[in-house]
Amino acid sequence: ATREAPAPFRVALITPGSIADAAWNSGAFTGLGQIHDSLGVPISHVEARTPAEQEEALRTYAAQGYDLIFGHGFEFQSPAERVSADYPAVVFIITSGERVQGNVAPLIFRLSEASYLAGMVAGGLTKSNVIGFVGGVELPPVREASEAWVAGARAVNPEVQSRTTYLNNWDDAALGREAARALIRVGADMLHHNADAAAIGVFQAAKEAPGVYLFGANADQTELAPSRVVGSAVIDLPRALLLVAREVQSGTFTPRVESFGLGSGVVQYVPNLALDSMIPVALAERVRAAEDSIRQRDGQ
Amino acid sequence: MIDPMAVAADVLVAAVGIATPLALAATGETIAERSGVVNLGVEGAMLFGALGGAIGATAVGPVVGLGIGVLAGVLVAALFAAVAIGAGADQIITGTAVTLVSVGLTGTIYRQFYGPAGVGLSLPTLSPLPLPILSDTPLIGSALFAQPVTTYAAAALIPLTWYLLFRTRFGLALRAVGEDPPAARAAGVSVRMVRTWAVLLGGACAGLAGATLVLAQVGTFTERMTAGRGFIAIAIVVLGRWNPVGAGLAALLFGLATALQFALQAAGLKVPYQFFLMFPYLLTLLALAGAVGRVKAPAALGRNEY
Amino acid sequence: MRSSIRALGTSLLALAVGLLLLAVGLHLAGYDAGAALAALWDGAFGSWRAFTGATLLRSVPLILIGLGFALALRGGALNIGAEGQFYAGAIAAAWVGVHAGGWAPWIALPSVALAGIVGGTMWMALPVVLKLRFGVLEVISTLLLNFVAEALVSWMVQGPMQEPSGIYPQSAPIVEAARLPMLPGTRLHLGFVAALIAASILTWIFARTWWGFRLRALGEGPRAAEVSGRVRGNRMIAVALLGSGALAGLAGAFEVSGVSYALYQNLSPGYGFTAIGVALLARLKPSAIVLTGIVFAALEAGAGAMQRDAGIPAVTVYVVEGVIILVLLLGDAAARRGLRRQVVATGAVDGIA
Amino acid sequence: MLLSLSGISKSFGSVAALRGVDLVVRAGEVHAVLGENGAGKSTLMHIADGLLRPDAGTIAVDGVPVRFRSARDARRHGIGMVHQHSTAVPALSVMENIALAAGWPVAPGQLRRRTAELTARLALQLDPLQPASELSVALKQRLEVVKALASDARILLLDEPTTVLAPTEAEELFNFVREFARSGGAVVLITHKLDEALAAADQVTVLRHGVVALAAPRAEVAAESLTEAMIGGAISVAARPRPTGDGPVLIQCDGLEVKGESTPGLRSASFTIRGGELVAVAGVEGNGQRELLRAVAQLQRPFRGLLEVARPIAFVPEDRTTEGLIPALSLTENVVLGVGRIAPWIRGHRVRRVDWSAAGSRTTELLEEFDVRAKGPGAAAGSLSGGNQQKLLIARALERRPRVLVAENPTRGLDLQAAADVHARLRSAAAAGAAVLIYSNDLDEVLELGDRILVAANGVVVEAEAGAGRQRLGEMMLRSGRPDAQ
Ligand SMILES: Nc1ncnc2c1ncn2[C@@H]1O[C@H](COP(=O)(O)OP(=O)(O)OP(=O)(O)O)[C@@H](O)[C@H]1O
Numbered sequence A: 001a002t003r004e005a006p007a008p009f010r011v012a013l014i015t016p017g018s019i020a021d022a023a024w025n026s027g028a029f030t031g032l033g034q035i036h037d038s039l040g041v042p043i044s045h046v047e048a049r050t051p052a053e054q055e056e057a058l059r060t061y062a063a064q065g066y067d068l069i070f071g072h073g074f075e076f077q078s079p080a081e082r083v084s085a086d087y088p089a090v091v092f093i094i095t096s097g098e099r100v101q102g103n104v105a106p107l108i109f110r111l112s113e114a115s116y117l118a119g120m121v122a123g124g125l126t127k128s129n130v131i132g133f134v135g136g137v138e139l140p141p142v143r144e145a146s147e148a149w150v151a152g153a154r155a156v157n158p159e160v161q162s163r164t165t166y167l168n169n170w171d172d173a174a175l176g177r178e179a180a181r182a183l184i185r186v187g188a189d190m191l192h193h194n195a196d197a198a199a200i201g202v203f204q205a206a207k208e209a210p211g212v213y214l215f216g217a218n219a220d221q222t223e224l225a226p227s228r229v230v231g232s233a234v235i236d237l238p239r240a241l242l243l244v245a246r247e248v249q250s251g252t253f254t255p256r257v258e259s260f261g262l263g264s265g266v267v268q269y270v271p272n273l274a275l276d277s278m279i280p281v282a283l284a285e286r287v288r289a290a291e292d293s294i295r296q297r298d299g300q
Numbered sequence B: 001m002i003d004p005m006a007v008a009a010d011v012l013v014a015a016v017g018i019a020t021p022l023a024l025a026a027t028g029e030t031i032a033e034r035s036g037v038v039n040l041g042v043e044g045a046m047l048f049g050a051l052g053g054a055i056g057a058t059a060v061g062p063v064v065g066l067g068i069g070v071l072a073g074v075l076v077a078a079l080f081a082a083v084a085i086g087a088g089a090d091q092i093i094t095g096t097a098v099t100l101v102s103v104g105l106t107g108t109i110y111r112q113f114y115g116p117a118g119v120g121l122s123l124p125t126l127s128p129l130p131l132p133i134l135s136d137t138p139l140i141g142s143a144l145f146a147q148p149v150t151t152y153a154a155a156a157l158i159p160l161t162w163y164l165l166f167r168t169r170f171g172l173a174l175r176a177v178g179e180d181p182p183a184a185r186a187a188g189v190s191v192r193m194v195r196t197w198a199v200l201l202g203g204a205c206a207g208l209a210g211a212t213l214v215l216a217q218v219g220t221f222t223e224r225m226t227a228g229r230g231f232i233a234i235a236i237v238v239l240g241r242w243n244p245v246g247a248g249l250a251a252l253l254f255g256l257a258t259a260l261q262f263a264l265q266a267a268g269l270k271v272p273y274q275f276f277l278m279f280p281y282l283l284t285l286l287a288l289a290g291a292v293g294r295v296k297a298p299a300a301l302g303r304n305e306y
Numbered sequence C: 001m002r003s004s005i006r007a008l009g010t011s012l013l014a015l016a017v018g019l020l021l022l023a024v025g026l027h028l029a030g031y032d033a034g035a036a037l038a039a040l041w042d043g044a045f046g047s048w049r050a051f052t053g054a055t056l057l058r059s060v061p062l063i064l065i066g067l068g069f070a071l072a073l074r075g076g077a078l079n080i081g082a083e084g085q086f087y088a089g090a091i092a093a094a095w096v097g098v099h100a101g102g103w104a105p106w107i108a109l110p111s112v113a114l115a116g117i118v119g120g121t122m123w124m125a126l127p128v129v130l131k132l133r134f135g136v137l138e139v140i141s142t143l144l145l146n147f148v149a150e151a152l153v154s155w156m157v158q159g160p161m162q163e164p165s166g167i168y169p170q171s172a173p174i175v176e177a178a179r180l181p182m183l184p185g186t187r188l189h190l191g192f193v194a195a196l197i198a199a200s201i202l203t204w205i206f207a208r209t210w211w212g213f214r215l216r217a218l219g220e221g222p223r224a225a226e227v228s229g230r231v232r233g234n235r236m237i238a239v240a241l242l243g244s245g246a247l248a249g250l251a252g253a254f255e256v257s258g259v260s261y262a263l264y265q266n267l268s269p270g271y272g273f274t275a276i277g278v279a280l281l282a283r284l285k286p287s288a289i290v291l292t293g294i295v296f297a298a299l300e301a302g303a304g305a306m307q308r309d310a311g312i313p314a315v316t317v318y319v320v321e322g323v324i325i326l327v328l329l330l331g332d333a334a335a336r337r338g339l340r341r342q343v344v345a346t347g348a349v350d351g352i353a
Numbered sequence D: 001m002l003l004s005l006s007g008i009s010k011s012f013g014s015v016a017a018l019r020g021v022d023l024v025v026r027a028g029e030v031h032a033v034l035g036e037n038g039a040g041k042s043t044l045m046h047i048a049d050g051l052l053r054p055d056a057g058t059i060a061v062d063g064v065p066v067r068f069r070s071a072r073d074a075r076r077h078g079i080g081m082v083h084q085h086s087t088a089v090p091a092l093s094v095m096e097n098i099a100l101a102a103g104w105p106v107a108p109g110q111l112r113r114r115t116a117e118l119t120a121r122l123a124l125q126l127d128p129l130q131p132a133s134e135l136s137v138a139l140k141q142r143l144e145v146v147k148a149l150a151s152d153a154r155i156l157l158l159d160e161p162t163t164v165l166a167p168t169e170a171e172e173l174f175n176f177v178r179e180f181a182r183s184g185g186a187v188v189l190i191t192h193k194l195d196e197a198l199a200a201a202d203q204v205t206v207l208r209h210g211v212v213a214l215a216a217p218r219a220e221v222a223a224e225s226l227t228e229a230m231i232g233g234a235i236s237v238a239a240r241p242r243p244t245g246d247g248p249v250l251i252q253c254d255g256l257e258v259k260g261e262s263t264p265g266l267r268s269a270s271f272t273i274r275g276g277e278l279v280a281v282a283g284v285e286g287n288g289q290r291e292l293l294r295a296v297a298q299l300q301r302p303f304r305g306l307l308e309v310a311r312p313i314a315f316v317p318e319d320r321t322t323e324g325l326i327p328a329l330s331l332t333e334n335v336v337l338g339v340g341r342i343a344p345w346i347r348g349h350r351v352r353r354v355d356w357s358a359a360g361s362r363t364t365e366l367l368e369e370f371d372v373r374a375k376g377p378g379a380a381a382g383s384l385s386g387g388n389q390q391k392l393l394i395a396r397a398l399e400r401r402p403r404v405l406v407a408e409n410p411t412r413g414l415d416l417q418a419a420a421d422v423h424a425r426l427r428s429a430a431a432a433g434a435a436v437l438i439y440s441n442d443l444d445e446v447l448e449l450g451d452r453i454l455v456a457a458n459g460v461v462v463e464a465e466a467g468a469g470r471q472r473l474g475e476m477m478l479r480s481g482r483p484d485a486q
């Protein structure tokens, strides 16, 4: 029998929502594009919103012979484990995943480290001592980010009170605006979010309210309100995805818990340079010091 | 530090703001349903109104945006009318399909304009237009009289629609068509014609509602940004007993419940936030059971055979 | 007979024209229309695996909920709240499934299904009471309860039913014994068979039983049914609505015990609403609901394939789905009009005849 | 020559309702159109009113050919129509219904005034603000007449306008119609009452199975030739069995009170009816007779007093298409619905099943036996003409083998032969031992049918003495009727 030529290396991405969210999903989709451009490999993407669709998408990609499949969210963990049992050769990377099992491996982003820094800045800047957070749905990474944001603020300013609002929705920007306005009404003058597209309304609310500043999430969102965004907690999803894809393609990948924090550069706190003058030197110092210590801890 | 009176006034402002697009869409849907057509395509018409508003505002300015939003809503309604009234297909499925097409087309068009991972564009919005003197009324002044122009449009549309339905010959024919198409036909009314007009008017209102979301609230378009408001509007039509004034009040109730919901979350109460999310719907149910009582839908609602 | 063949011809023609338009549209938008439509077909029917594991699997909740919708609407009641009843059923089923440790499958499986039925029925109880006591239209009460159910399930997976580590918004997995077996050689669980059985039972109820006939009479002419048929309208509608809720709840139970094996807050992609189209397009006929349920499921399965294999973005795929549904509707409407011309018009001029 | 229809044909599916019919109506004339149930009279009027489009033939108004695409076009040409069955929109008020049909402006004050003026002028009393849904069948018919006359029509099409009007009201209507014709209008009058037609008409056209069987000036025809033309022979009236009146008491009421929906209802009734008796209630609409019958039929709960009724009961409602039949269902299905679970085609006890083939073949027999003209048991009930619907209702009621049979206006809208047939059926049900209770707005029918006669006046039902005539009954009907005034 003749040996068939090895099928080309192929990469697939499954997102749990629309890739036009300017945040979590769009970042992964951009990463997929970079994998295609940098590695020159065929790629495919599908949106799968329910557990049924998610398992089906995993299974179908595996059956079609894709070598690397990204399940973009913790919810892919258990279906991927089930599918992996039938397709042991395929590598499944679960962003925000839980554990390693067979060829299923998580890719964890400690966005909370950047949110912590954002919280520190907010804690130093707040005049009302009230800060607010708008969440889409209370998923683990969202909750972690919100907790870190509060912790950061308290570290600088123990007086700080925090208020958190959830939308149960990732798309409804008008609701995001109302949630933010409600937070502003109870005195919040520093806002942060993790609500993808719905957060666009948070930016609008901040723009409308004098003296209110906010911090972007997932991507550098300075552009959305240049005079109000103090900084953004950023995940460089494309870079992380590309790193993993390289490894898998070259055959050096071993399933492990891969976790990216500030130390890796994949997670970053990106300040808005235009508003640099707002930030007292002492505060900037403290934030920088905190960032360094977190990086160091990461390094160990 | 926080003045409760001021907070209450602000909650009212928010309530009226949230209610505005709902009231607009529900008023339009009231017209359609009074003629016997339930148009689940309002969600789609709102989405297209939103996109039309965004495109119009980008190209020219917010006021033109409103106009294009209305036009977009009418176009979506025309698609619905062609299939559900023209061809006599089932109204409910047609409405669902039209919404599906709208979700897809708005997304596709938006991405064509702004790239596949569409960056949020920042649009000029309609700022509040305080009416002199009135807006200084304590508590309700800013809620009622310092709102964007679309809120005033909604406030004007409600009595106008009431007049149209209950004081004009067209309104009489429209209600007759919604109750008993054969009888309306015997009276010389063209059922299809009346229904088509009703649906187009409804579409115009829905388009305006969508444009309002973009131009008076969010300042940008995002995919699926209407997030089910069209369906809420349909519930509001029922809650408002198929009367534009009722719809306006029901929209306000819903707006108030939503604003309160966020106010309660923001107050930092230690209650799972899901219970706050349920609040507007439970309140509406309560209102239905209590104050509103027995209602009858237009007898020919949803029926196509005439 | 002749006329129904002609009707079929008309709808096939409409379908062909619609698909052609779609292809032109996709082409103009810069996509490979041939590849897209081929992917649509392949993803739905192209292989045994796709047909069973994607299409038929998705059809289970659509068929069950569609049957329930038809049951209520036969009596003239509109259940727009299947989504909520589905979640109520899923919550109850997941709760039993998680706590069924040590049970034998033949106890665990029926218990889980029963829990779903009870959950769905209970969720419908409030609209029924509101209708009977206060005259609240079920259209709106069921619709509103959808939103409540969504919030409830969100709380469940983050509160009382959250998995033991307390991190993820999902319940603990249900025990092995509570998981529905797959049909041999497929990823299609036994719930499909149950859906077929439910459809046959409903067919029998509608076609052969006194109760089913009177329910239909109530839907077609409520006054005449009450005056001439002595049907106790409210009681019968209540039973039909509760049955409708039960079927949606069962669908929720199957989704947990046959697909996700745990409770999640986004279990349904809107089955409750899609199923309305399924039932209406089938003119509320149970056997036809099986067919339209599979058609709608195929459309969804094919939608995934269009993204995966032809690179059509998800949003654009919605357009394709929506247009295909509109085309089906137009074909169906045209066919019906053809039929109407043949058959004596019924009640067309009634009231003035 | 105001209105002329020539060569009109119209089919519904395979039913040819009209085949080449000509009808010419001149200014100043009342033109009676007669024919048995299903002859095509209403269909012809619907064509003249723009509601149906003819398959063949032409319409001309004032000698000018016209094409009506809707009733509005007909209205524009001065045609107004009174429909056989109400075309009022139930949810609209009386005055809104008039405005809708006549194109009046909708301002409420003005509308109310105009409505009041019009009803006063026509001597047809109606409350302008009452929703049409609350009107009795008789009031709905009154509204139908008012609607047609509200739009300054020159040509009036009246499709059985008097079937449920009280005699005095009918009188007024005919006065009006004659006046209308005299002042240059044209009237088409459809009726099953020959004397009415002969008294009012200048011209007569008889339709039979969709073709013109006779067309002549009134002066040239006699009653016998008309029946001959309508049914191809003389009316056959079954011999009237003698009432026995010695059966067991099957209906008994004492001090019965029943609340009405929009009328005061029944305030007092005390009587018994035995097996074998046929009792007819006379009364002007809204005097409690409706509530009485519905209480006896177990459709309304008595408010006070004693009421005992033997079973099985069968009930024939006057509103055929909303309370009697379900138009969209087949004849078989309608029979199954109305006969109920005591029927032989209901099988099983725990789960009752319907044996459709047994029900179908029994329905076929019933159609034959009761001379219901239909395509077959599978035809939709809505496709039957009014008279045939009524025959089906009676057939279905008798199929319950009732011991008590209750019927409202049992021959409304029936042609002479059909009415005679229904009368015969009711009598034979009584002869077979049932207690039969009817009411009728037609005093002649009450007199002809009742073995005993009850009179309802102002909510009080009292029995008329044996042998009371028209005059006496009329007096009793108009009496103020306080319960203690007997
Ligand atoms: N909409 C319809 N669909 C089918 N058949 C119809 C329809 N309307 C009338 N027909 C049939 O056409 C024929 C004529 O009916 P039409 O109503 O004109 O009779 P009619 O003379 O008015 O009788 P009646 O005195 O009982 O009112 C009947 O056989 C009837 O069954």
Ligand SMILES: Nc1ncnc2c1ncn2[C@@H]1O[C@H](COP(=O)(O)OP(=O)(O)OP(=O)(O)O)[C@@H](O)[C@H]1O
Pocket (backbone or CB within 6 Å): C228, C229, C230, C231, C232, D297, D298, D311, D312, D313, D314, D315, D337, D338, D339, D340, D341, D342
């Ligand atoms: N067609 C009819 N006309 C008059 N009375 C009827 C008719 N059908 C049933 N009834 C009466 O109505 C009452 C209820 O009838 P029946 O018990 O058949 O109805 P049902 O709904 O089957 O009752 P259940 O639901 O309790 O079994 C009885 O008194 C019966 O005599």
Ligand SMILES: [Mg+2]
Pocket (backbone or CB within 6 Å): C353, D041, D042, D043, D084, D159, D385, D386
């Ligand atoms: Mg007739």
Ligand SMILES: [Mg+2]
Pocket (backbone or CB within 6 Å): none
């Ligand atoms: Mg019983």
